[in-house]
Amino acid sequence: MIADPEKVAAVVAVIDDDQGIREALDGMLRSVGLQVECFASAQEFLAKDDRDKFGCIVLDVHLPGRNGLDFLDDLATLHVTTPVIVISGFADVPMSVRAMKAGAIEFLTKPVRAMDLLAAVEAAVKRDCAMKQAAEKIAGLRADFETLTVREREVFAHVAAGLMNKQIAAALDLSEATIKLHRGTMMRKMRANSLADIVRMADRLGI
Amino acid sequence: MTTRARVMVVEDDRIVARDIGEQLGRIGHSVIGVTARGEAAVELAISNRPDLVLMDIRLEGEIDGIDAARQIRARCQIPVVFLTAYADDETIRRASETEPFGYLLKPFEDLQLRTVIEMALYKDRADRKLRESTAALQVAQAELARMSRITTMGQLTASIAHEVNQPLMAVVMNAEACVQWLKGEKANVGEARAAAERAIAEGHRAGAIIQRVRAIARNAPVVFEEHDLNEMIESVLSIVQPELSRQGIALDVYLQPDQPSIVGDRVQLQQVMLNLVSNAADAINASGTQQRRVTVVSAMDPLGEVCVTVEDAGVGIDPDHLDVIFNPFFTTKRDGIGMGLSICRSILDAHGGRLWAEPRVPTGTCFRFTLPPRMLQVAP
Numbered sequence: 001m002i003a004d005p006e007k008v009a010a011v012v013a014v015i016d017d018d019q020g021i022r023e024a025l026d027g028m029l030r031s032v033g034l035q036v037e038c039f040a041s042a043q044e045f046l047a048k049d050d051r052d053k054f055g056c057i058v059l060d061v062h063l064p065g066r067n068g069l070d071f072l073d074d075l076a077t078l079h080v081t082t083p084v085i086v087i088s089g090f091a092d093v094p095m096s097v098r099a100m101k102a103g104a105i106e107f108l109t110k111p112v113r114a115m116d117l118l119a120a121v122e123a124a125v126k127r128d129c130a131m132k133q134a135a136e137k138i139a140g141l142r143a144d145f146e147t148l149t150v151r152e153r154e155v156f157a158h159v160a161a162g163l164m165n166k167q168i169a170a171a172l173d174l175s176e177a178t179i180k181l182h183r184g185t186m187m188r189k190m191r192a193n194s195l196a197d198i199v200r201m202a203d204r205l206g207i
Numbered sequence: 208m209t210t211r212a213r214v215m216v217v218e219d220d221r222i223v224a225r226d227i228g229e230q231l232g233r234i235g236h237s238v239i240g241v242t243a244r245g246e247a248a249v250e251l252a253i254s255n256r257p258d259l260v261l262m263d264i265r266l267e268g269e270i271d272g273i274d275a276a277r278q279i280r281a282r283c284q285i286p287v288v289f290l291t292a293y294a295d296d297e298t299i300r301r302a303s304e305t306e307p308f309g310y311l312l313k314p315f316e317d318l319q320l321r322t323v324i325e326m327a328l329y330k331d332r333a334d335r336k337l338r339e340s341t342a343a344l345q346v347a348q349a350e351l352a353r354m355s356r357i358t359t360m361g362q363l364t365a366s367i368a369h370e371v372n373q374p375l376m377a378v379v380m381n382a383e384a385c386v387q388w389l390k391g392e393k394a395n396v397g398e399a400r401a402a403a404e405r406a407i408a409e410g411h412r413a414g415a416i417i418q419r420v421r422a423i424a425r426n427a428p429v430v431f432e433e434h435d436l437n438e439m440i441e442s443v444l445s446i447v448q449p450e451l452s453r454q455g456i457a458l459d460v461y462l463q464p465d466q467p468s469i470v471g472d473r474v475q476l477q478q479v480m481l482n483l484v485s486n487a488a489d490a491i492n493a494s495g496t497q498q499r500r501v502t503v504v505s506a507m508d509p510l511g512e513v514c515v516t517v518e519d520a521g522v523g524i525d526p527d528h529l530d531v532i533f534n535p536f537f538t539t540k541r542d543g544i545g546m547g548l549s550i551c552r553s554i555l556d557a558h559g560g561r562l563w564a565e566p567r568v569p570t571g572t573c574f575r576f577t578l579p580p581r582m583l584q585v586a587p
Contacts, residue, residue, distance in 0.1 A: 018373050020409050024380035027402045031387035062369075062453065089369040110369075111376035114383035 010055020042071035056124035072102035083124035160202035215257035244268035245275035366450035381406035467580035490521025520571035
């Protein structure tokens with residue numbers, strides 16, 4: 001059902017207090033080649049250190065003690081961006097709205113059809129991959145930016161703002177030759193080939 | 208006007224038996240059986256159904272007239288009048304315990320016999336009427352209890368449906384997994400079998416839930432049987448638990464193990480639990496307390512009675528109302544009819560137990576009921 005399970009290296013986290021449901025979801029997701037880890041409660045999941053490996057969370061909204069929707073809020077507070085698929089026994093509209101607002105990407109009603117769940121998991125994992133890749137890119141960019149000297153960062157900012165070497169030299173009270181030198185090193189360190197690259201990077205880095 | 212009664216005579220002296228027969232004939236009654244043995248008297252009473260038994264106390268055979276009377280009374284409710292020459296205190300005491308309809312010392316005159324028989328027959332008719340109306344009352348009470356039970360169960364419909372939905376979903380998921388494992392060249396039979404087995408287990412789980420619900424809602428006659436109280440409590444709690452968790456209320460249960468078994472009607476006692484727990488949940492919801500938990504405890508008290516407590520930190524009950532709440536039609540709920548607790552109390556009364564409410568500090572209420580253990584319980 002999933003085009004290429006090999007590609008999906010991510011692990012699916014199942015959070016449900018009902019052992020029977022947990023085992024069933026675990027078996028079903030594994031049968032299509034997904035890796036699964038089950039948790040009986042939100043607390044159990046949050047106690048986990050390597051939460052990064054999860055590409056998707058399948059969450060029962062009726063968890064004991066704390067509501068599954070409160071858990072969604074917790075995730076937001078903890079900056080956990082893993083996409084969440086909410087499963088509920090009661091399909092009431094207010095709850096599904098709340099779930100979607102709290103960041104769930106899909107709201108399914110029990111009994112859930114395997115096809116629907118798998119489609120949702122696939123979409124979630126894809127979204128998670130994309131988000132992780134984007135995050136990695138920014139992290140790489142930030143790492144490159146960290147290697148710049150104070151002077152090179154100033155040059156970077158001015159280049160990104162669209163200033164000519166001459167203008168930068170005037171602004172920083174340096175010679176144009178020195179600016180050219182700094183600019184060359186900066187471009188190399190940032191792995192940028194053009195002015196357009198620098199502008200885009202500045203945008204991503206929020207400079 | 209004398210009614211002509213069919214009388215059985217139990218007398219070990221044949222001559223006396225014949226004399227009594229003649230006396231009965233003279234005062235307008237007929238003899239439908241004579242025996243000199245206690246055992247035979249019980250059998251004859253059951254098969255011939257006389258209107259009245261005249262019973263001598265000293266008899267032939269293993270059992271005496273008092274034992275025979277006790278058995279006849281227990282098995283076919285036929286009135287017994289003792290006719291005897293013995294009048295010592297011990298004999299009279301034993302005879303009284305069988306609740307005889309009369310006691311006549313030999314020798315006696317026609318008029319005395321006639322009066323005693325008239326009185327016995329009259330008392331028997333009165334007793335019969337009382338038994339009939341008591342039975343009718345019990346039927347009405349059982350019906351009322353059932354209606355209230357069904358109302359309570361009705362409030363649980365949503366969560367019961369949810370509870371059945373859980374295993375159903377698991378069944379479907381496991382079956383889909385099973386099919387998936389069997390697909391293609393690399394079919395994994397081991398995993399497929401495990402999934403199928405899980406589906407079976409989940410199917411049984413759904414069945415068990417339905418069975419528990421039906422056991423409470425069924426329209427069955429009241430049966431007093433021996434039960435394990437803790438098992439009974441757990442079974443009810445499994446029905447209300449999902450509804451409580453839906454309302455965000457936790458359920459704390461402490462059941463003291465190895466309690467003596469109790470005798471009672473399972474459905475009615477479960478109804479009491481159901482009522483007390485859902486009342487507790489209502490009290491919590493009405494109060495807006497942060498302590499959203501219901502505590503259920505079963506324990507044996509020093510007197511050997513089994514005591515069950517249902518506690519909440521909800522709105523609590525006005526101390527002046529602690530007893531009034533058990534009156535019929537007393538309610539503080541807008542949509543209540545006020546029969547729940549009144550029915551609960553009558554159920555406990557019928558079980559030889561007690562039900563009462565105590566205020567809880569600082570807020571909330573504690574409902575307690577006690578039941579005598581099986582050894583101390585008298586068959587109703």
